[in-house]
Amino acid sequence: MYRFNEENVILRMTDITKRFPGTLALDHVRLTCEKGKVHVLLGENGAGKSTLVKVVCGLYSLDEGTEWYDGKEVNFSNVKESMAAGIGMIHQELSLLPERTVAQNIFAGHEPMKRKGIIDIKKMISDSQAILDRLGLDYDPNALVKKLSIAQQQMVEVAKALSHDVKLLIMDEPTSSLTSKEIRTLFGIVRRLTAEGVAIIYISHRMEEIQEIGDCVTVMRDGQYIDTVDAKTATMDDLIAMMVGRKLGKMYERNFQKPEDIIFETRNLAGLRFKNVNISVRSGEIVSLYGLVGAGRSEIAMAAFGYDPIDEGTVLLFGKEIKHPTPYNCVKAGMGFLPEDRKTQGLHLAMPIADNVVEASLGKIFKRGFLNSKRENEIAEKYINDLKIATPGAEKLVGELSGGNQQKVVIAKWLATGCKFLIFDEPTRGIDVGAKSEIYKLMDTLVGQGYGILMISSDLQEVIGVSDRCYVMKDGLITGELEHQELTQERIMQFAFGGKGATE
Amino acid sequence: MIKKGKIKIPGIALFVIVLYILFCFIAQSFFSWYNFVLILRNSCTLLIVSLGMTWSILIAQTDLSVGSVMSMGAVMSAVMSNAGIPTVVIVICVLAMGVGVGSLNGILISKFKFDFWVTTFSTMSIFAGLALVIANGATVGFENKFYDFIGNATLPGGIYWLIIITALISGICIYVERNTEFGFNMFSVGGCESAAIDSGINVAKNQFLVYLFSGILSSISGILVAGMSNAGAPTVGVDYTFTAMAAVVIGGTPFIGGKGGIVGTIFGTLLLRILTSGLSMMGIAPTWQKAITGVIIVSLIVVDVVNENRVVKNGLRRIYTDAE
Numbered sequence: 001m002y003r004f005n006e007e008n009v010i011l012r013m014t015d016i017t018k019r020f021p022g023t024l025a026l027d028h029v030r031l032t033c034e035k036g037k038v039h040v041l042l043g044e045n046g047a048g049k050s051t052l053v054k055v056v057c058g059l060y061s062l063d064e065g066t067e068w069y070d071g072k073e074v075n076f077s078n079v080k081e082s083m084a085a086g087i088g089m090i091h092q093e094l095s096l097l098p099e100r101t102v103a104q105n106i107f108a109g110h111e112p113m114k115r116k117g118i119i120d121i122k123k124m125i126s127d128s129q130a131i132l133d134r135l136g137l138d139y140d141p142n143a144l145v146k147k148l149s150i151a152q153q154q155m156v157e158v159a160k161a162l163s164h165d166v167k168l169l170i171m172d173e174p175t176s177s178l179t180s181k182e183i184r185t186l187f188g189i190v191r192r193l194t195a196e197g198v199a200i201i202y203i204s205h206r207m208e209e210i211q212e213i214g215d216c217v218t219v220m221r222d223g224q225y226i227d228t229v230d231a232k233t234a235t236m237d238d239l240i241a242m243m244v245g246r247k248l249g250k251m252y253e254r255n256f257q258k259p260e261d262i263i264f265e266t267r268n269l270a271g272l273r274f275k276n277v278n279i280s281v282r283s284g285e286i287v288s289l290y291g292l293v294g295a296g297r298s299e300i301a302m303a304a305f306g307y308d309p310i311d312e313g314t315v316l317l318f319g320k321e322i323k324h325p326t327p328y329n330c331v332k333a334g335m336g337f338l339p340e341d342r343k344t345q346g347l348h349l350a351m352p353i354a355d356n357v358v359e360a361s362l363g364k365i366f367k368r369g370f371l372n373s374k375r376e377n378e379i380a381e382k383y384i385n386d387l388k389i390a391t392p393g394a395e396k397l398v399g400e401l402s403g404g405n406q407q408k409v410v411i412a413k414w415l416a417t418g419c420k421f422l423i424f425d426e427p428t429r430g431i432d433v434g435a436k437s438e439i440y441k442l443m444d445t446l447v448g449q450g451y452g453i454l455m456i457s458s459d460l461q462e463v464i465g466v467s468d469r470c471y472v473m474k475d476g477l478i479t480g481e482l483e484h485q486e487l488t489q490e491r492i493m494q495f496a497f498g499g500k501g502a503t504e
Numbered sequence: 505m506i507k508k509g510k511i512k513i514p515g516i517a518l519f520v521i522v523l524y525i526l527f528c529f530i531a532q533s534f535f536s537w538y539n540f541v542l543i544l545r546n547s548c549t550l551l552i553v554s555l556g557m558t559w560s561i562l563i564a565q566t567d568l569s570v571g572s573v574m575s576m577g578a579v580m581s582a583v584m585s586n587a588g589i590p591t592v593v594i595v596i597c598v599l600a601m602g603v604g605v606g607s608l609n610g611i612l613i614s615k616f617k618f619d620f621w622v623t624t625f626s627t628m629s630i631f632a633g634l635a636l637v638i639a640n641g642a643t644v645g646f647e648n649k650f651y652d653f654i655g656n657a658t659l660p661g662g663i664y665w666l667i668i669i670t671a672l673i674s675g676i677c678i679y680v681e682r683n684t685e686f687g688f689n690m691f692s693v694g695g696c697e698s699a700a701i702d703s704g705i706n707v708a709k710n711q712f713l714v715y716l717f718s719g720i721l722s723s724i725s726g727i728l729v730a731g732m733s734n735a736g737a738p739t740v741g742v743d744y745t746f747t748a749m750a751a752v753v754i755g756g757t758p759f760i761g762g763k764g765g766i767v768g769t770i771f772g773t774l775l776l777r778i779l780t781s782g783l784s785m786m787g788i789a790p791t792w793q794k795a796i797t798g799v800i801i802v803s804l805i806v807v808d809v810v811n812e813n814r815v816v817k818n819g820l821r822r823i824y825t826d827a828e
Contacts, residue, residue, distance in 0.1 A: 059702075078704070079701070079702060091702060095698065095699030095703075097691060097695035097696060099763035100692075100695065108688070108692050108705070109692065109704045111688055117685050118683060118684055
């Protein structure tokens, strides 16, 4: 139990209930925030964290319960009201306008005015400069946002939130697309803000961040409040147990076996941001590709799958060169690809599971080009059983499934094509802890059946936990190759940073 | 391309100048002050419709009803003038009609969340039909001093008042786009609607205003076109809808919205009119002109897409160097 200093409490929510048609999204939830403290909100996907913060900032109205903010009872009906009261929110997905300047983005929706409706552009730019200075960022306020990197754009999001006089800042998974160095910068900014007395609600999936940045942690599960504990003393096992409601078994379970023949190989591959890449994956093996953001690991996957152009070199599958690699040719040759963003690249959210499962193999399943829903459903049901996809039936829309189950549908789609080699690009990103271990188990089962998997990951624990072998990249080059027993954080980072131990 | 808040000169401006010079060499009698003014004059009504079209495309929608509003405006002017109604009343009525159609589109789309294609296609049909009904199916000639003045009167040097009026309206629109909350919000709404909502922007109000302005501008264009020809033709606006869309897209405001703006549209409009003039003077039949115009539009878009891809690739490479 965490004790709040009553004098500093800025937000107190009690018995918050929120219903959506058919579901009880929040069930008598509590949340208290203190000035100058970081309050971590933890829970699996669908636990109600996002719904709760959306209630806080007025995107959703509350059905029951009371919200006290800054000494008054409030019930914000839109974002404008909560912003005016000093609540800022940084969303998980970047929501900037790429074609507009940094200053225009920072002040989007509340530009300083000369008169009603007429914007004071000079003031807008100088105010933006002041905010950027406060954050220690040296960006040009007149630069177009599309010319900034993802991490820089994330910082602009922070600047945007601070352009209001914020007293309470909500950050929804702000580090999901940042490298560790950029995370340091962001945490520096968070500390600066808390020192100024800003209260912060911080949603994160990353356990290791909680102790580093958090003061207290509130755990939620299935729309219910579980407990609020001290972030510095809580152990990871305790937190996980509270989140999933059961003690978790071992996260990474692997049955390592002797790999067989090479099924996938690149020879001197060069492309958009990499060159001289020679990697191979054998049947029965999970090979991971690790590198810091920008090292070129996703680019290799995209090129190997024929999505990006190849400047030099060849891609071989089962010893045969894939001529003119395009996604079409690669799938035909027996490759499957789980993209980084399953929601936009891997699935049709508004279509049923069955349609998604057969999508990549229509030509194989229905030889004459006529669909047969009975056959389609049989196939979908088979994979729903094999992969243990939690759904009442194959006709359920994919968009209504949880992250982990969505990922399983993507996997099912590729298994249905009869491929033997799979590329997994960040397979557990944005997936909760419980579902993660299921995905790992599934990957283990697949390689047990003779599949070969190339996994791209930015999660070190994951790389160490599940790989048979690991290639490490830096600046577009493979800098090291490590066997399972050699995998330690230190060894990998040495290669990734190109420090001691790296070949030149 | 944007530097320190200065007005950006779009690449299309350069192309317009090159094309103009090119025609001076290959088309007989193209190069004359008289023809230059004529091109400007012929651009006016199209430009004013295109201003509203730019904004509706900027917010990632499209107003198909502009041409019909224009026809309505022209026909109303002619019929009411012939009935002896005072000019002030006529102009007010025509503008009110523009406000009405714009508001109707705006309310249906922003408040009732109707699809903009269906909504503006319906109003397009309704008012195209009404214009025909009012005009009894044929062009209505009329005489009106005010209309004649705005359509045909010139300053010394041969510059038409019409051009001055159009320049003034365009100037106001540029100011609104670049300096007002409404203008800024259009970029937010078109760039990313959900982000605009999260920023506390009243998206519905912005959409409503865009259709309102589009309606008003189209009705003004109707008045001007009636003045130029001293007649209200019930089908005068038909071609304008798609030509305006072409002018906007050529000018650098893509259908996905969120970028571009009026300055580009001005050059897009000039480009189309220079083409028409130049091709006519080269003696190319109007039947061929349409085809050639289409080819040029496609080529421009190809150049733009290639250019954009290069920028994206450079962007990737740049992030790469950042990571070092």
